[in-house]
Amino acid sequence: xxxxxxxxxxxxxxxxxxxxxxxxxxxxxxxxxxxxxxxxxxxxxxxxxxxxxxxxxxxxxxxxxxxxxxxxxxxxxxxxxxxxxxxxxxxxxxxxxxxxxxxxxxxxxxxxxx
Amino acid sequence: xxxxxxxxxxxxxxxxxxxxxxxxxxxxxxxxxxxxxxxxxxxxxxxxxxxxxxxxxxxxxxxxxxxxxxxxxxxxxxxxxxxxxxxxxxxxxxxxxxxxxxxxxxxxxxxxxxx
Numbered sequence: 001x002x003x004x005x006x007x008x009x010x011x012x013x014x015x016x017x018x019x020x021x022x023x024x025x026x027x028x029x030x031x032x033x034x035x036x037x038x039x040x041x042x043x044x045x046x047x048x049x050x051x052x053x054x055x056x057x058x059x060x061x062x063x064x065x066x067x068x069x070x071x072x073x074x075x076x077x078x079x080x081x082x083x084x085x086x087x088x089x090x091x092x093x094x095x096x097x098x099x100x101x102x103x104x105x106x107x108x109x110x111x112x113x114x
Numbered sequence: 115x116x117x118x119x120x121x122x123x124x125x126x127x128x129x130x131x132x133x134x135x136x137x138x139x140x141x142x143x144x145x146x147x148x149x150x151x152x153x154x155x156x157x158x159x160x161x162x163x164x165x166x167x168x169x170x171x172x173x174x175x176x177x178x179x180x181x182x183x184x185x186x187x188x189x190x191x192x193x194x195x196x197x198x199x200x201x202x203x204x205x206x207x208x209x210x211x212x213x214x215x216x217x218x219x220x221x222x223x224x225x226x227x228x229x
Contacts, residue, residue, distance in 0.1 A: 004156075035219075042202065042221035043157075058216070090156055101206060102147065103217060105156030 002026050006091050006106035013081040013113045021076040021109050023091030029104070030096045032074040033058070034066065036087040037108075043090065049074055050096060081113045118146075118203040118220030126226040133190040135223040137203030138183075144206040146179060147217065148188050151200045160188075160201075193227045200224050 007022045025032065033048035045058030049068040063085060065077040074093075078085060088110050092103040121136045137146070145164045149157040163170045163179045163186065170177045176189040190197055204217040 033216075040221065043219040045216065045218075048216065092157075101217065102159045102162060103157075103204075105158070107156050108154075 004091055004093055004104050004106035006089075006109050008109060009107065010110050011112070013078075013111065015081060015083060015113060017081050018077070018079050019081065021078075021089055021091075021111075023074045023076065023106060024072050025074075025091075025093040025104070026072065027093060027095075027104065028071060029093035030071070031101070032068065032091065032093045033103070034064070034074070034076045035090045035092065036060065036085075037090060038087050046076065046089075078111075083113045085111065086113045087111060118205050118218060120201070120203055120220045120223040122223060123221070124224045124226070126228065127193060129193060129195055129227055129229050131193055131227075133193050133197070133225055133227070135188045135201050135225070137186045137188070137220055139186075139203070139205045139220075140184065141205075141207050142181075146177075146186050146206070147204045148175075148177060148186075149202045149204060149219075151202065151222070153199070157202060190225075193225075195227050195229045198225060198227045 004025045030051050034046040035043040037043050044060045046064050047066040049055045052068050055066050088108050090108050091106045094101045094103045118137050118139045147162045148160045151157045161172045161177050163177050174191045179186045200222040202219050202222045204219045
């Protein structure tokens, strides 16, 4: 059981480049989300989805796009990378089951934008 | 904005001692969770406590919740070097228009357990 898989693990971009961070889960979870983690800032929600075809913005959505064409996949797109997007990105998933929204996290993608 | 705030930001103890971390939050909640993050890894769920519960145990973990003070504490008893990690509280805001899945994480407490 793989859980939540993120690729790549590391990435270096130049300012202005675009890329897609991949996230896949094999637990049939309805809810998926993307966070960024910066030193001293904790985790901040970027975008989330409650099911295929449904996405919404979190706390820090600017500069990022998402789509959810299947239950399993939730890619995060950086359209034009900026140094401020240097961070560690985590994907998480959970069931939408009453008050037990326990989230399962991937191992993270460490992104540097030069 | 951050809902939960952990205290202290960093804690260093000796193996075998108990470690206590606190979390304060701002708005009413459905539940509160604690997660652990080992260096370079993703977060792992530890324990969930509902708003109508006051105390919960899981192995060497004890969590308390005081909704009147909007605070929670995580106690790790008989700590081990392997407990070295960052610990985060996460709250599920009550009455958030049905979106009870949007957890809000604090900034974390870095626990170091020295052998």
